[in-house]
Amino acid sequence: MELVRGCVCMQWMMTIILCLAGIASLRADGIKVVCTTFPIYQITRQVTAGQPGVTLDLLLPAGLGCPHDYALTPQDMRKLAGADVLVVNGLGQEEFLGAPLRQANPGVTIVDSSSGIETLADCRHDAEDCEHAAHRANPHLFASPRQAGRLALNIAEGLAQADRDRAGACRRQADAWAAVMTALADDFSAVVRELPNNRIIQPHGVFDYLARDAGLEVVGTLQPHGHEPGASEMLRLVGLARTRGVGAVFVEPQYSDKVARTVARELGVPLAMIDPVASGPADAPLDYYEAVMRRNLETIRGIFGDGR
Numbered sequence: 001m002e003l004v005r006g007c008v009c010m011q012w013m014m015t016i017i018l019c020l021a022g023i024a025s026l027r028a029d030g031i032k033v034v035c036t037t038f039p040i041y042q043i044t045r046q047v048t049a050g051q052p053g054v055t056l057d058l059l060l061p062a063g064l065g066c067p068h069d070y071a072l073t074p075q076d077m078r079k080l081a082g083a084d085v086l087v088v089n090g091l092g093q094e095e096f097l098g099a100p101l102r103q104a105n106p107g108v109t110i111v112d113s114s115s116g117i118e119t120l121a122d123c124r125h126d127a128e129d130c131e132h133a134a135h136r137a138n139p140h141l142f143a144s145p146r147q148a149g150r151l152a153l154n155i156a157e158g159l160a161q162a163d164r165d166r167a168g169a170c171r172r173q174a175d176a177w178a179a180v181m182t183a184l185a186d187d188f189s190a191v192v193r194e195l196p197n198n199r200i201i202q203p204h205g206v207f208d209y210l211a212r213d214a215g216l217e218v219v220g221t222l223q224p225h226g227h228e229p230g231a232s233e234m235l236r237l238v239g240l241a242r243t244r245g246v247g248a249v250f251v252e253p254q255y256s257d258k259v260a261r262t263v264a265r266e267l268g269v270p271l272a273m274i275d276p277v278a279s280g281p282a283d284a285p286l287d288y289y290e291a292v293m294r295r296n297l298e299t300i301r302g303i304f305g306d307g308r
């Protein structure tokens with residue numbers, strides 16, 4: 001019994017020593033920040049760019065897209081083990097982390113980028129079943145520039161708490177980038193106001209925040225969480241889209257556009273390729289998020305062709 005108690009005591013002491021060593025190394029060698037997903041990594045880059053001593057790493061593959069069914073690899077576990085700070089999307093997007101993270105790095109500081117941001121329900125096919133989804137938050141804040149700015153402010157605050165030396169720089173850079181994102185979000189709203197029809201069908205729940213913030217109305221969602229709709233669900237969605245007079249079907253590069261193409265053809269409306277920046281190239285330039293969103297803006301502006 002004494003031996004067990006002694007062991008527990010030793011473990012506590014070791015933990016305290018390791019923690020103190022961690023703080024010391026954080027001051028001396030800088031800070032190792034790991035971000036779970038591609039969009040959160042891109043936003044965190046804006047907050048920390050140019051700051052000496054910050055090592056930033058992306059956990060999941062850049063080309064993965066939404067990690068709705070992801071399982072960690074041994075390489076992921078190594079990245080987690082070496083992190084001082086882990087920046088997460090939150091809102092259930094990292095269900096794969098739980099126990100493996102506690103095992104790999106129980107002392108890591110977790111910064112939840114979505115903390116305190118008002119969320120939408122993660123609806124499945126259309127507004128009717130939103131009520132059933134009310135308990136589940138939609139995790140795709142990153143796909144709306146307005147929300148991306150808020151994520152940056154949250155990330156800066158989290159990093160500022162973890163590393164006081166860089167607090168001022170993180171907050172300044174996040175403020176500046178959030179202002180750019182707010183202006184861009186205003187541009188989206190202005191473009192959507194001019195569209196002859198603001199009603200869309202989306203591939204999965206990824207555009208709910210972008211749509212709400214820009215003034216688009218999502219009439220239906222084709223593939224909630226990547227699962228293809230059955231024949232009767234398709235018929236119901238097409239019928240609903242006809243009744244509501246949907247103007248366009250959005251597709252995203254992260255998912256197959258097969259179902260969307262069929263639906264758009266049925267409805268006789270255009271397809272619009274909109275990239276939510278859920279994934280991207282591993283060597284994406286610093287302004288990647290903004291550049292892709294500006295391209296999305298031009299695609300939305302051109303949905304109905306010139307002169308309409």
Ligand SMILES: [Zn+2]
Pocket residue numbers: 066068140204205206
């Ligand atoms: Zn998703």
